[in-house]
Amino acid sequence: MISFVRATIGATLVLALLAGCERTHVQQIGYRGTGMNTNYSPATLAAQEAVNKQPKPLRTVSPDGPTAGEEYQNVQVLGDLSKAEFARMMISIKNWVAPDIGCDFCHAAPDYASDAKYTKVMARAMLKMTRHINSDWKTHVKATGVTCYTCHRGKPVPPKVWFSIPQIPAGMMVRKSFERLPTPSAAKTTLNDPLTNFLLHDDPIRVVGLTALPTGPHKSIGDTRMTNSLMILMSESLGVNCNYCHNSRAFYKWDESVPPRATAWYGIRMVRDLNNSVLVPLSGILPKSRMGPGGDGPKVYCATCHLGTFKPFAGVSQIAAFPALVGTKAEVAAQAAAAAAAASANTPAAASPAPAAAPAAPTVVSTATQVSAKP
Ligand code: HEC
Ligand code: HEC
Ligand code: HEC
Ligand code: HEC
Numbered sequence: 001m002i003s004f005v006r007a008t009i010g011a012t013l014v015l016a017l018l019a020g021c022e023r024t025h026v027q028q029i030g031y032r033g034t035g036m037n038t039n040y041s042p043a044t045l046a047a048q049e050a051v052n053k054q055p056k057p058l059r060t061v062s063p064d065g066p067t068a069g070e071e072y073q074n075v076q077v078l079g080d081l082s083k084a085e086f087a088r089m090m091i092s093i094k095n096w097v098a099p100d101i102g103c104d105f106c107h108a109a110p111d112y113a114s115d116a117k118y119t120k121v122m123a124r125a126m127l128k129m130t131r132h133i134n135s136d137w138k139t140h141v142k143a144t145g146v147t148c149y150t151c152h153r154g155k156p157v158p159p160k161v162w163f164s165i166p167q168i169p170a171g172m173m174v175r176k177s178f179e180r181l182p183t184p185s186a187a188k189t190t191l192n193d194p195l196t197n198f199l200l201h202d203d204p205i206r207v208v209g210l211t212a213l214p215t216g217p218h219k220s221i222g223d224t225r226m227t228n229s230l231m232i233l234m235s236e237s238l239g240v241n242c243n244y245c246h247n248s249r250a251f252y253k254w255d256e257s258v259p260p261r262a263t264a265w266y267g268i269r270m271v272r273d274l275n276n277s278v279l280v281p282l283s284g285i286l287p288k289s290r291m292g293p294g295g296d297g298p299k300v301y302c303a304t305c306h307l308g309t310f311k312p313f314a315g316v317s318q319i320a321a322f323p324a325l326v327g328t329k330a331e332v333a334a335q336a337a338a339a340a341a342a343a344s345a346n347t348p349a350a351a352s353p354a355p356a357a358a359p360a361a362p363t364v365v366s367t368a369t370q371v372s373a374k375p
Contacts, residue, residue: 029243029258036243036258044239048309055095055149057321061088073113077127080329089324093123096149098156105156118285119156127325129278134319134326135335137273139266145319145326150305150312160237160303163292164200165193194230199271199301200280205230208252234264237302238310260310267302275299 023042030036061084068086069079078086090103098105098119106120115121126148134145151158197203207224235241242248245261254261283290283297291297305312312318319325323332 030247030256034247034249034256036247038240038244044308048239051307051309052312052314052316054313054316054318058088058092060321061085074115077124077131078324081324085324089322092322093148096147096154097123097152099154101156118287121285122282125278125282129274130325131327132278133270133274135331137266137270140263140270143317143319144312144315145317146305146312147318147322147325150318151300153307157290157298158300158304160301160307161298162195162301163298164196164294164296194226194233195299195301197226198230199268200275200299202272205268206252210252234302237306237308239306239308240310244310271301 024039025042026037026039028036029038061082063082063085065082065084067079068075068081068083071083072086075086078089081089094103094105103109106117106123108114108116130146130148133141153159198205203226205227207219207227209219231242235244238244242251245257245264247253247256247258250256279297279299286297323329326332327335
């Protein structure tokens, strides 16, 4: 009797534990037999779908009539839009960034030309930054591109930003620094601050020794843990596992990696560029309440746009309905002409030249031999 009760309790426990396991779908993303699979759980996919819902773009309006530059007093970026296009853009910006507050979030009404509010100065710089991302970082954002909503999601402060962790004096409790990294699992691997080292500074993300004996430049266990922490953070930002980019038998090898790794490589450079050339300089105009514990301003990383999904908005173009977020009308026309010329010459690479700062693109296995990674 006792053994029967024990067996029943045992079986119930096993069932209870199994019920806690999630069913996953496995998708092959590399050559057969290389173990390159990505696991998706239905719950994660459902969550990704919710994050990828985009607001319906306002309907397009007439490009004719006097321009905003002619009509208004202080329009420095969007001057070549028609008055109607300009109004459509203002309403969209309000919906993307401050729907609960409205036009007053940036404007000292009734004087719309005034730059008295820091938010308006910030928004103008953000317009330029968004154009920079969509024109100069096509190597990463491709034709999907970004709008203000990609980062802001209807909030003045994007839901995912990061701050540097203030240096902890030796011998102090380090628990607090753990808690300040954007995800707890990324924090588990290092006491240091991988975001500052890799996404603000350009410390090399290279830890694998390629010789049997340690003959080359020395890499410490600390360096390895920092790299691992960044990689976990990247994986969590995209909702994928390491195999989404690497073949885990040789993490360092580009010719065994899949194409998303090259996109990620550009993504790292883009994030460094945005933080150094836009967000750090701009943080000077932010109020103290926006600053982090070390007195630095908010910065972007992979999750700022991705929010746990491997392609923001599942790759639906965000800029098709908003060409003004790519450049002036003349710049957009020139980009389209260059892309068309490149397409007819059958050299698509020319349509998206590597940014000047980027070294030669890493080569990866050609897409043609890969099974699509989309579930
Ligand atoms: C997130 C900030 C933000 C919000 C919200 C916003 N605007 Fe603007 N607005 C700007 C910026 C930035 C400019 C300047 C654009 C430029 O320099 O190209 C501007 C310029 C203007 C101008 C031109 C004023 C002049 O004479 O120079 C008008 C008019 C205007 N906005 C109306 C609106 C209205 C109406 C709303 C609400 C539907 C609105 N804005 C919401 C940021 C904002
Ligand atoms: C790549 C991500 C990204 C994009 C795209 C982006 N922003 Fe931002 N924005 C940020 C970050 C990060 C901050 C700093 C947050 C803060 O101010 O605390 C910020 C701050 C702002 C602020 C100041 C908010 C405040 O209350 O402090 C305004 C206004 C703003 N953005 C407007 C815009 C507009 C308008 C666009 C589109 C033209 C845009 N942003 C596109 C990331 C982005
Ligand atoms: C979204 C793509 C992506 C994911 C997911 C990813 N990585 Fe990486 N990984 C990269 C890129 C890109 C580099 C090269 C970075 C550079 O050189 O700037 C890299 C570099 C590395 C390196 C250094 C290789 C060397 O040359 O020394 C290691 C080790 C590594 N990753 C391990 C991991 C682990 C472990 C995971 C899972 C926790 C992971 N990666 C997830 C893209 C990814
Ligand atoms: C400014 C917004 C933004 C930021 C920041 C950003 N990404 Fe992306 N990323 C995008 C967009 C948009 C796409 C979709 C491009 C496309 O259509 O293929 C994308 C695509 C990707 C892809 C390709 C996915 C696939 O299946 O082809 C990878 C991998 C990726 N990003 C990794 C990263 C990593 C790693 C970081 C941080 C170092 C990062 N991204 C930061 C906007 C961003």
